[in-house]
Amino acid sequence: MSNMPLAEHLHTVQSHNTDVNGLCFSTSALATCSGDKTVRLWSTEDFAELPISPLCGHTYVVYKCQFSPFGTTLASCSMDGSIILWNVKTGEQSAVLRHPSNTSIRVCKFSPNSSMLVSGSDDNSLCLWEVSSGKLTKTLTGHEESVVACDFSPDGNYLASGSPAGDIRIWDGQYGHGKCLLLELDAHDLGVTCCEFSPTYVQGPNSSGTTQTAHYVLVTAGQDDAIRIWELVADVGSLNMRLTLRDTLLGHTGPIMCIAFGRQGALLASGSGDKTVRLWDAAKGECLQVMEAHSRYVTCCAFSQDGKLLASGSNDRTVMVWRVTTETDLSDAATDGNLVDLSEEVVFEKTPMERWSVEEVGVWLEHIGLPQYKETMSSNAIDGTELLTLTHSTLEKPLGIVALGHRNKILRAVKQIHSCPVRQRKDSDLSAPDEYLCPITREIMRDPVIAADGYTYEKSAIESWVKSGKSRSPMTNAVLASYMLTPNRSLKMLIQRHVHEGH
Template sequence: MSNMVASLLQTLNAHSSDVTSLSFGEKELVTCSGDKTVRLWNIDDFSETPCSPLLSHTYVVNCCVFDKTGTVFASCSTDGRLIIWDSKTGEQKAIFEHPSKCAIRVCRFSPNATIVASGGDDNALCLWDVAKKKLIRTLQGHDESAMALAFSPDNNYIVSGSGNGDIRTWDARFGHGRCLSFELDGHDLGVTCCEFSPSFGTAETHSVSAANLLLASGGKDDCIKIWHFMAEVGSPTVLLKLRDTLPGHTDSILTCCFSPDGTILASGSIDKTIRLWDPLKGEAMFSVEGHSRYVTCCAFSRDGQLLASGSNDKSIMVWKLTNTKMIMAGLKGYEEPASSKTPMSDTQSNTDILNWSVDDVCEWISSLGLEVYKDMFRAQAIDGVELLALNTNDLQSALGIAPLGHRNKILRCRSKLETHPVVSKLDKDVPDEYLCPITREIMADPVIASDGYTYDRSGIKAWMESGKNRSPMTNAVLAHGTLLPNRTLKMLIQRYQMMASQ
């Protein structure tokens, strides 16, 4: 697998806050964000589908995932709701809430798509019957929020990880509520993600008598761990044995996923990189860089040809994975292809646009999800000067763009380029402590709640006025509703914004 190379195919910039999760379906890519939206993209041209965006969540959307059919997906949010959607129509098929009504951090479908599981700030997992739209059981045992979970490929087990670093295994088949295995030192500072290999051992044969599987997990100790997962189905215990520890990332791991054939493991980190690994050999393959902030999520397409990544820089990057005869020895000195440069921002000044080359314009067109027209712009030598002069007739007659919606999108997005002359130099590097934990937006009026955490006043007030009496960060009951101004932080934010505007 050392012959695999990634090149940037597309960048999607519609979200206005951190991209928190993404998943490939049969024909769509679903993404979600701190901006409270869920968006759907056509895989063919990466344009948004007619039903996108979906606006039903009222707080940060933490996770989104397709089921095996690729036409139904789930999203979960800090607003305490898990929603199941039809990706074709945007119709809500079911809405679930934990009995505690806590924030939900993660959700996953069982491989047979009959159950959806969720983990939240009540330290519990809830299993829901998708067809009957009801709670099957609640699994208790974690001491902190459940941040990661995965179903085994045979549907028999669930593995979950929490904020205090433990990994637990549960029976997903016979209905037992007790924990089958408990690995306290999964990741010292907290488990952030876990996934089963879809092709290792009995994952290929779907044995009903025994499980011999491969599990990957990531955490705040900067390491990916590969576990050997062994059990007799129906047995009260499961053996989870550490097989490999994969160092390489220089900061906390936030996401990991296997390719459909199980030959590649991808991971994303606060260090802004995506790393690809050979999970069977326990070896690094190469590192991909493109995001300017944390890589929060990644997912392979169903054919394994594409890898999508999301980040706190508000962008989604779609990478084309290609086999090549060029041997990349550990990929040291790997150079990112020219096509993987980050596209122009939606907020460049007129002066910048006038200096755009034809390649810059083509890159911008691709970033709008209209890559199909890139060659037309190149053939007509449309540079920045010509871009500013285009009208709808030019787009139709000279460039052959027939759909009115596409012509309007180009002109509308060009208008944004013209009307936002100032770019914040620090816009993509906003310190996390300046963002409200609830809204994930820069705080205008930071206040300290009784849990000791700082929130934007409007965010925490709306949280409490909606009837929630527990901390958005710890899930403990808020002792009182008094909000104390955090004047020091407000001063730092104001200073930061002044520097950004200069």
């Protein structure tokens, strides 16, 4: 690593009159919440407070806030036993979710498709809420102390939760069916404070080829000053799963109070009672930088969606915003240290994957360190379009790529290139908000449609995805309930206005 800092201080927000407890980013705003009972919203362009801010409605301390994945709704939870769902455009309350026991709600998280919300409270329970109706659908019990940490897996299939008793529990995230699926009783001997799933995961057939197995990375932190990285492996559709400790990150000299993933899981940030924020290489477990700026405990941290900003909040009543730069060996979406080097002027930086020729696929295979498969790909006429349709089974049987690690690497690299927001955008798309870009093509949408997973895509792109034989969501990897597409007219109007104004 070079000596150039990965993060530099950009701005300080000073408007809350007591502890800052939580914060989060949407594509265009930063939300903060505090013991002063308010939630405030700030523009990420100049960090001016938005006209609808502050959001007032809670009667006691606000513990956490989180934007929905689409950025249209903001949830905040409080000591007053309620979760308020806010309309981000108007600042109005769209719903108030009341906990049955009226106890303090410590944490809340949206599911990846925005349909569900999970909350943890002081009555030792997890609650699953349906966002559209505001109804409580399931209460999960088993913890013996307050639930202070929870998160959905990136596909929404599982829930992780933690408590001051030091235990980590895994639950069914789709419906909350059954009891706890897996228990790690002594994850942190002095108590768990937070947990977070990496946004990247791998799914493919198990060694016998009889079922699909999903591999997730879960990070937990606790009062023991330690961060632990776990690997959760689950056979899809069954109760067979295991949680294995992969690494323990040490360096903080006080309780870890917050953790957050950035850069598609390549970076990890942590904040502590030692008043510092640390940046970590999530794959290698190495500390990259220590930021000493706050005068009291660091209570919360979050990356912006593009990973270029990091915000940290503290008991010193301030929010620090940091500009994040990455080194060449921290490529976006790195998960196993086998990084795709995109620093050179090669064709796949400039051309969308679906337009690659067979020869360009060969160049790309060399670049990711798998040149031995060039001839196989070429003889089977695998161009960019065909590359996007490959699965574990097609790589293994027709193409003869037996090594699971090589299949995983190819599929991860395809996902990385295809989801890269900068290198595959046209120059005219660079200034467009991220929600205007199709998640598949990463270009401005002309005919946006909403799929069954709740995400919006360019119509031709999602139709091609389905026609290629894929039955799972490009965003969540969950099976699509239907192939019905609904025009997203409001977004189309906003995009047309954006294009017309010449941005």
